[in-house]
């Protein structure tokens with residue numbers, strides 16, 4: 001059985017967060033987790049650092065964007081900056097757009113711990129503002145809750161909260177993490193370790209294999225082309241089943257079809273199947289409960305003519321011509337998602353299946369093909385933004 005892997009990624013100017021991380025690491029390791037601790041790259045100049053009387057950095061490797069997708073979970077160490085997490089961590093995460101586009105962090109666990117100068121300096125807001133990143137990446141945030149009774153103890157100054165362990169450094173950095181705070185940090189590590197281990201072991205048992213979350217997602221992404229091709233059959237059935245009106249959503253249905261087609265090769269279509277489990281949120285190609293739940297082809301093959309339309313409606317897609325329905329005519333690309341948050345869920349679920357990116361593609365038929373659907377003709381019958389031959393827009397994520 002492969003050990004679950006958790007990375008601790010931190011920034012620590014005066015080493016309070018670093019000291020907490022050692023206890024968190026200990027707690028994780030006690031629960032059988034393989035742990036690596038990283039710091040993020042400094043963005044302040046040496047001159048500024050000298051003026052801030054910053055000591056030498058801890059001896060830790062630098063975290064880079066490409067490494068973020070390696071572990072099953074990441075716990076971020078966040079010294080507060082004006083009630084928020086620091087720009088050094090934000091710089092790393094702001095470069096993670098390409099990971100977001102691939103869903104590379106989807107299904108991974110995330111945790112937080114912190115340090116502030118004062119008791120009321122914003123430990124909770126520091127965590128909360130980081131949570132938006134986790135949500136957008138489809139990560140599963142693991143708060144600590146009040147698992148450690150000391151968090152309810154008002155007899156002494158104690159950092160930390162329901163969002164994670166913490167310490168209080170004082171304005172001059174002179175206060176060091178107390179034993180209570182270190183104990184809480186270790187407990188958070190244990191808690192996080194149990195959750196990640198349970199998940200990884202559970203899926204391993206259900207799969208009969210021993211994948212990590214990252215390898216699982218990478219595998220799915222790697223076979224996305226096949227998934228699209230296999231989806232063609234199902235999509236044909238969908239079109240045949242419902243005639244023309246479902247064509248509005250055909251690209252989306254096709255995307256769902258692709259997901260089902262791949263999934264059936266490895267497992268059942270049962271939503272409880274391991275391939276459809278909670279580790280497979282928004283972006284995973286085949287491990288997607290949404291795509292499965294809404295996939296037309298399976299039902300269409302079974303002879304349910306209204307299914308594609310029903311599925312389209314389930315995503316908020318009406319069966320009109322599409323002219324009054326921007327969400328149905330919007331291409332299913334990543335950039336389209338940014339423009340149109342109402343775009344079809346199933347289509348968006350399958351980023352890889354729409355690799356030919358409608359916005360970059362003047363022909364609607366190619367979009368249909370990419371989605372593994374017979375949407376080509378159908379899409380052509382609809383006044384459709386897919387047919388707009390707009391110049392490419394630069395995507396905001398790189399690499």
Ligand SMILES: Cc1cc2nc3c(=O)[nH]c(=O)nc-3n(C[C@H](O)[C@H](O)[C@H](O)COP(=O)(O)O)c2cc1C
Nearest residue numbers: 012013014015016017080082083115116117118121
């Ligand atoms: C620019 C800046 C902003 C800060 N903002 C806050 C703040 O809003 N609240 C607070 O309690 N401490 C604040 N601090 C203090 C840091 O949070 C504190 O130095 C840090 O938690 C110590 O952790 P470290 O030793 O791991 O760097 C700030 C420090 C700096 C340099």
